[in-house]
Amino acid sequence: MTAFWIIFTGALLAASSGILGSFLLLRKMAMIGDAISHAVLPGIALAYLVAGFDTNYFLLIGAALFGMITTLIIQWLDKRIKMQTDASIGVTFTFLFALGIILISAFASQIDLDQECVLYGEIAYVPLDLIYTASGESIGPRQVWILGVNLIIILIAIVAGWRGWILSSFDEEYARSLGIKTTIWHYSLMMLVSLTTVVSFESVGAILVVAFLVIPPATAYLLSDKLKVMVVLSVVFGVLSSIMGYYLAWVLDSSIAGSMAVSAGMLFLLALFFRPKEGIVVKWIKFSK
Amino acid sequence: MSSKDLIDFLLLRDYNVLMVVLGTVILGGSAALVGSFSFLRKQSLIGDAIAHSILPGIVLAFLISGSKNPLFLMIGALISGWLSISLINAIVNRSKLKTDAAIAIALSFFFGVGIVLLTYAQHNSEGNMTGLDQYLFGKAASMNSLDVQLFALMAIVLFFFIIIFKRAFILISFDREFAISKGLNVRFYEWLLSSLTILAIALGIQAVGMILMAALIITPAASARQWTNKMGLFMGLTVLFGMIAGYFGSFLSYTAPQMPTGPWIVMVLSFITLISVIFAPEKGIVSRQRKKRKNQQKILIENVLKSFYHIGETKKEIDVKRSPLELNVKLQTEIKRVIKGLSILERKKQVVRVGESWALTTEGITESRRIVRLHRLWELYLTKKMLIDPSFVHHDAEAIEHVITPEIEFQLTKELDNPEIDPHHSRIPKIRT
Amino acid sequence: MKNALEVNDLTVTYNQKPVLWNVGYAIPEGKMTGIIGPNGSGKTTMLKSIMGLVEPDGGSIRLFGQKLNKVRHRVSYVPQRESVDWDFPISVMEVVGMGRYTKRNLLGKQTKEDQDYALEALEKVKLLEFKDRQISQLSGGQQQRVFIARALAQHADFYILDEPFAGVDAASEAAIFELLTQMKEEGKNVLVVHHDLQSAAKFFEYLIMLNTRLVAAGPTEEVFTESNLESTYGGQLNILNSIGEQLKKKSFPIRE
Ligand SMILES: Nc1ncnc2c1ncn2[C@@H]1O[C@H](COP(=O)(O)OP(=O)(O)OP(=O)(O)O)[C@@H](O)[C@H]1O
Numbered sequence: 001m002t003a004f005w006i007i008f009t010g011a012l013l014a015a016s017s018g019i020l021g022s023f024l025l026l027r028k029m030a031m032i033g034d035a036i037s038h039a040v041l042p043g044i045a046l047a048y049l050v051a052g053f054d055t056n057y058f059l060l061i062g063a064a065l066f067g068m069i070t071t072l073i074i075q076w077l078d079k080r081i082k083m084q085t086d087a088s089i090g091v092t093f094t095f096l097f098a099l100g101i102i103l104i105s106a107f108a109s110q111i112d113l114d115q116e117c118v119l120y121g122e123i124a125y126v127p128l129d130l131i132y133t134a135s136g137e138s139i140g141p142r143q144v145w146i147l148g149v150n151l152i153i154i155l156i157a158i159v160a161g162w163r164g165w166i167l168s169s170f171d172e173e174y175a176r177s178l179g180i181k182t183t184i185w186h187y188s189l190m191m192l193v194s195l196t197t198v199v200s201f202e203s204v205g206a207i208l209v210v211a212f213l214v215i216p217p218a219t220a221y222l223l224s225d226k227l228k229v230m231v232v233l234s235v236v237f238g239v240l241s242s243i244m245g246y247y248l249a250w251v252l253d254s255s256i257a258g259s260m261a262v263s264a265g266m267l268f269l270l271a272l273f274f275r276p277k278e279g280i281v282v283k284w285i286k287f288s289k
Numbered sequence: 290m291s292s293k294d295l296i297d298f299l300l301l302r303d304y305n306v307l308m309v310v311l312g313t314v315i316l317g318g319s320a321a322l323v324g325s326f327s328f329l330r331k332q333s334l335i336g337d338a339i340a341h342s343i344l345p346g347i348v349l350a351f352l353i354s355g356s357k358n359p360l361f362l363m364i365g366a367l368i369s370g371w372l373s374i375s376l377i378n379a380i381v382n383r384s385k386l387k388t389d390a391a392i393a394i395a396l397s398f399f400f401g402v403g404i405v406l407l408t409y410a411q412h413n414s415e416g417n418m419t420g421l422d423q424y425l426f427g428k429a430a431s432m433n434s435l436d437v438q439l440f441a442l443m444a445i446v447l448f449f450f451i452i453i454f455k456r457a458f459i460l461i462s463f464d465r466e467f468a469i470s471k472g473l474n475v476r477f478y479e480w481l482l483s484s485l486t487i488l489a490i491a492l493g494i495q496a497v498g499m500i501l502m503a504a505l506i507i508t509p510a511a512s513a514r515q516w517t518n519k520m521g522l523f524m525g526l527t528v529l530f531g532m533i534a535g536y537f538g539s540f541l542s543y544t545a546p547q548m549p550t551g552p553w554i555v556m557v558l559s560f561i562t563l564i565s566v567i568f569a570p571e572k573g574i575v576s577r578q579r580k581k582r583k584n585q586q587k588i589l590i591e592n593v594l595k596s597f598y599h600i601g602e603t604k605k606e607i608d609v610k611r612s613p614l615e616l617n618v619k620l621q622t623e624i625k626r627v628i629k630g631l632s633i634l635e636r637k638k639q640v641v642r643v644g645e646s647w648a649l650t651t652e653g654i655t656e657s658r659r660i661v662r663l664h665r666l667w668e669l670y671l672t673k674k675m676l677i678d679p680s681f682v683h684h685d686a687e688a689i690e691h692v693i694t695p696e697i698e699f700q701l702t703k704e705l706d707n708p709e710i711d712p713h714h715s716r717i718p719k720i721r722t
Numbered sequence: 723m724k725n726a727l728e729v730n731d732l733t734v735t736y737n738q739k740p741v742l743w744n745v746g747y748a749i750p751e752g753k754m755t756g757i758i759g760p761n762g763s764g765k766t767t768m769l770k771s772i773m774g775l776v777e778p779d780g781g782s783i784r785l786f787g788q789k790l791n792k793v794r795h796r797v798s799y800v801p802q803r804e805s806v807d808w809d810f811p812i813s814v815m816e817v818v819g820m821g822r823y824t825k826r827n828l829l830g831k832q833t834k835e836d837q838d839y840a841l842e843a844l845e846k847v848k849l850l851e852f853k854d855r856q857i858s859q860l861s862g863g864q865q866q867r868v869f870i871a872r873a874l875a876q877h878a879d880f881y882i883l884d885e886p887f888a889g890v891d892a893a894s895e896a897a898i899f900e901l902l903t904q905m906k907e908e909g910k911n912v913l914v915v916h917h918d919l920q921s922a923a924k925f926f927e928y929l930i931m932l933n934t935r936l937v938a939a940g941p942t943e944e945v946f947t948e949s950n951l952e953s954t955y956g957g958q959l960n961i962l963n964s965i966g967e968q969l970k971k972k973s974f975p976i977r978e
């Protein structure tokens with residue numbers, strides 16, 4: 001059962017991130033995703049500080065607000081101060097991440113988070129933290145419920161707003177010429193990314209969130225030329241990575257979250273080298289014939 | 290902590306403190322220096338990817354050699370840093386993925402490998418693992434003199450190469466195409482610059498850790514760029530900011546010992562950015578605001594002067610005293626602003642106060658004629674040369690009259706053939722010399 | 723005769739640098755109009771201002787005598803081709819289907835009617851057989867036609883196209899021109915940014931000549947003159963340049 005819950009947690013996260021990551025990738029915002037996943041740390045630290053992580057779900061949303069703050073600061077540096085974009089991103093997320101670490105160290109006694117957990121989480125403990133009904137029956141791990149609800153929110157948002165997402169990602173200018181407020185779509189996506197980062201932090205840490213947000217969508221992007229296919233493939237590759245990762249970690253006796261990231265990377269490399277028609281190896285073989 | 294302790298720290302009286310401060314200052318300066326090039330090449334986030342990608346190299350070097358000899362670890366770091374850069378290049382050149390995605394992929398994949406290796410080593414290796422995770426979070430507080438000597442040596446190597454190849458590096462950063470056309474061996478210099486970057490990052494992560502390394506590379510350069518457009522000064526400031534951050538960062542974490550040094554260094558860097566963004570001359574917010582206020586003031590007082598002229602124009606009574614209320618009939622603003630404009634003009638000796646009213650001085654008359662002249666010249670130019678309907682030109686002239694320099698005025702007069710009458714049939718005042 | 727488009731005193735700056743300066747003209751209804759001018763003369767900016775994509779510093783624009791927001795559904799815009807991400811995983815049919823999107827139906831689903839309109843538009847541009855292709859797997863001329871089809875699917879009254887003939891071979895150019903003419907004959911208004919002077923005189927009955935300022939606007943036979951071309955392509959006015967520099971240097975607002 002332990003294995004199942006861990007893989008299931010990874011899969012839920014992979015599905016959420018795969019969907020959101022596809023849109024981040026297509027909007028050329030992969031590094032913004034990276035930045036957000038680091039920059040929510042102070043929000044998480046504050047949430048722990050105020051109430052302890054699990055007691056108040058509104059706090060999660062509060063923590064996710066730090067993702068919005070990140071995008072706002074980046075935009076401000078970029079557009080108003082006219083700092084170049086790459087630097088704006090780097091300056092912002094390192095500042096917020098450092099702030100988060102300082103908060104965690106300063107209130108070490110009240111915040112039950114350590115630096116390792118921030119980086120690569122404690123997915124192995126997920127099955128231990130169960131939710132019980134009033135009658136004392138276990139209904140599964142808390143993380144699974146949280147990530148499940150998160151996934152449902154994302155699914156609803158993406159399915160209902162499909163036209164808006166595809167339009168604002170593909171042709172922002174045309175969307176605005178139709179009178180559509182593209183900033184609303186932009187910030188909604190940022191909010192969903194922040195929320196996903198915050199709820200998965202505890203189990204997999206900042207880095208795996210980035211890995212899941214970027215790598216499976218990139219793999220899917222290489223293999224598909226339809227958005228729907230790409231989103232579905234992202235989810236498939238993400239879920240596959242969590243299964244492979246779990247067993248890789250079991251064989252090597254190493255970090256589960258790290259192994260999941262590695263598996264996602266392996267799948268990506270396979271696609272990069274061997275994808276039909278354009279793969280590096282495939283091209284090379286054709287060339288030498 | 291007593292104030293004596295603080296002073297001891299600031300003067301570096303304690304040997305351990307001296308080592309920590311020296312170490313972080315050297316690392317901060319070196320990383321900032323190579324960062325200035327990453328910044329100019331708009332590749333600062335590659336530094337972030339490299340910082341994460343070094344982890345597997347270090348752990349593998351440790352697993353293979355069984356020792357924590359910094360030299361071995363550094364070689365491992367260089368190799369995996371290089372692999373990461375190659376992966377990024379392969380992705381960008383061989384697929385439809387763009388640079389930012391490639392960076393994020395390399396970063397999270399290599400870091401994942403690093404974490405797997407690190408945890409594998411922790412669980413399976415005989416060797417003593419403690420100390421390897423300092424690469425994750427930095428270990429500034431425990432630097433000893435051996436470390437510092439090593440850092441100093443590497444920093445000297447870095448500075449040496451950069452000073453020798455400075456011009457080539459600047460050239461490939463600014464205009465790669467041009468460098469190629471000049472017959473420069475661009476590939477070699479890029480390789481060298483990347484190697485130096487990896488080296489500096491491998492050093493730097495020992496001070497601030499992997500995640501925050503990006504700050505050491507990016508933030509000093511981004512702050513310095515606010516202050517200057519000159520290359521030499523930019524690089525100098527960048528290094529200075531890196532060193533200041535090292536110094537005060539270690540100081541801050543010294544005052545709160547349970548705190549890690551890295552985040553404090555980053556906080557100091559962020560603070561430097563904030564100061565730069567607000568106070569830098571030209572680009573800073575304060576300076577921009579001041580410019581804006583100055584412009585608004587110029588507009589206000591010139592409009593007040595014009596108002597004197599307009600009211601008195603038909604009866605040739607430009608020098609007659611006027612009350613703010615009268616002046617505002619033309620200006621259509623708040624009385625308060627009219628009075629403010631008048632008092633500024635009074636200071637410039639262009640108006641004098643007569644009871645509750647004001648009158649133009651000789652200087653003020655000249656000035657008011659000049660502005661009306663510019664306004665009407667511009668209106669005429671718009672109608673004559675830009676074929677704009679006279680009913681639309683006033684708006685534009687209201688703004689442009691304030692920026693016409695004497696040289697432009699001269700040109701206008703010439704192109705319009707020394708005109709007398711504006712498109713609305715008013716006379717264009719002549720400047721008496 | 724009513725005007726399809728009226729531009730009054732339009733001034734647009736980017737970072738203080740004036741790109742359009744006091745531009746004013748009107749286009750009567752039912753015309754096929756060309757905008758010509760050298761690179762960087764503000765043609766794209768002109769179209770973006772009409773579509774409300776840039777914030778003007780001054781002036782006003784009226785479409786069919788009304789503000790853009792009132793008549794948005796009647797106006798359709800085809801952006802410059804460079805701005806499209808051709809690697810985006812999207813098919814021809816999906817792009818054309820976007821022509822049916824509005825502010826209100828974004829949360830809805832595609833209706834049968836939308837589908838029919840999209841197919842009809844594809845038929846018109848002769849791309850029906852390519853409808854399931856990903857957009858990068860088309861030739862330059864076909865790609866351009868996809869975006870024209872998207873505009874057609876919108877069933878607007880005013881079509882605004884930014885350089886639809888750029889990078890297109892002679893056959894495609896003729897086909898696209900044919901389409902535009904057909905639209906015009908159905909009583910639609912067409913406004914096209916165009917680069918080639920020779921064909922401009924041939925294609926358009928009405929011309930806007932732009933070089934930061936408006937050089938001329940009117941029926942082609944009246945405005946397509948040697949001297950107007952000279953002022954359009956003979957470089958910027960010196961004085962405008964000097965003033966532009968002053969504005970930028972002093973961060974002066976171009977409107978009070
Ligand atoms: N977003 C922007 N920020 C700053 N400057 C801009 C921006 N967009 C355009 N410009 C500048 O404004 C001027 C006019 O640009 P615009 O795109 O309107 O020209 P154009 O006439 O369409 O040129 P082309 O024939 O090359 O398409 C150019 O000098 C351009 O550099």
Ligand SMILES: [Mg+2]
Binds near residue numbers: 765766767802
């Ligand atoms: Mg253009």
